[in-house]
Amino acid sequence: MPEARPEAGGLVDTSVLVRYLTGDPPLLAAQAKDLVEGDGIVLLTDVVLLETSHVLRAVYGVPREAIVDALVAFLRRENVRPVDRPKDILTTALGLCRPSGRVSIADALIWAAARTAGVPVYTFDKRFPDEGIAVVPG
Numbered sequence: 001m002p003e004a005r006p007e008a009g010g011l012v013d014t015s016v017l018v019r020y021l022t023g024d025p026p027l028l029a030a031q032a033k034d035l036v037e038g039d040g041i042v043l044l045t046d047v048v049l050l051e052t053s054h055v056l057r058a059v060y061g062v063p064r065e066a067i068v069d070a071l072v073a074f075l076r077r078e079n080v081r082p083v084d085r086p087k088d089i090l091t092t093a094l095g096l097c098r099p100s101g102r103v104s105i106a107d108a109l110i111w112a113a114a115r116t117a118g119v120p121v122y123t124f125d126k127r128f129p130d131e132g133i134a135v136v137p138g
Contacts, residue, residue, distance in 0.1 A: 009041025009081070014051040017044075021052070021070050022060055036077070044075075046084040046109050053105040067105070068098040085116040096129045103129050 012035070019025075020032035036042055049071060056062040056070070072091050074080060082090055093112035097103040103111075111129050114121045120134035128135050 009043055011043045011045065011083070012036070012048060014048050014055060017048055017052045017074070018055050021056065021074070024060075036074075036079075038079075040079065042077070042080045044080055044082050046082075046090075046112075049090070050106055050109060064101070064105075065098055068094045085112050089115055096131065102127050 015028075016032045016035060019028045020036050023029040053067050053071065056067045057064070062070075072094050075082065075087055075091055075094075080087075089112045090109075093108040093115075094105070096111060097105055097108045107125070107128055110121060111131075111133060114133045120136045121128060122136050124137065
């Protein structure tokens with residue numbers, strides 16, 4: 001098995017991102033901070049964004065606006081590279097769900113996928129965001 005080279009970058013999972021954003025527990029949070037704020041590239045998937053938002057809300061009771069702000073700030077780090085779609089699409093998607101309870105973070109990520117792929121979304125959800133994409137009743 002090849003040896004890991006953190007400076008070359010690697011995928012972070014939900015546990016690292018949650019520790020980084022919450023500072024809990026302190027020892028793991030310090031390790032997460034060293035990793036995230038180090039010299040290496042931090043690769044991030046949509047799944048980790050979604051899981052992190054869920055953990056922050058369900059376990060830590062963080063309000064939606066604070067979750068969105070924290071995830072957007074994380075995405076704006078120079079060394080963070082989303083692997084599923086462009087950073088600007090993800091930050092726009094997260095921005096859709098910040099001002100109201102109308103759009104969930106999951107729906108925002110589906111919106112981002114449709115926007116990136118240039119395809120419509122088929123849904124029965126009348127509240128699904130249609131900014132820049134076609135939403136077609138399923």
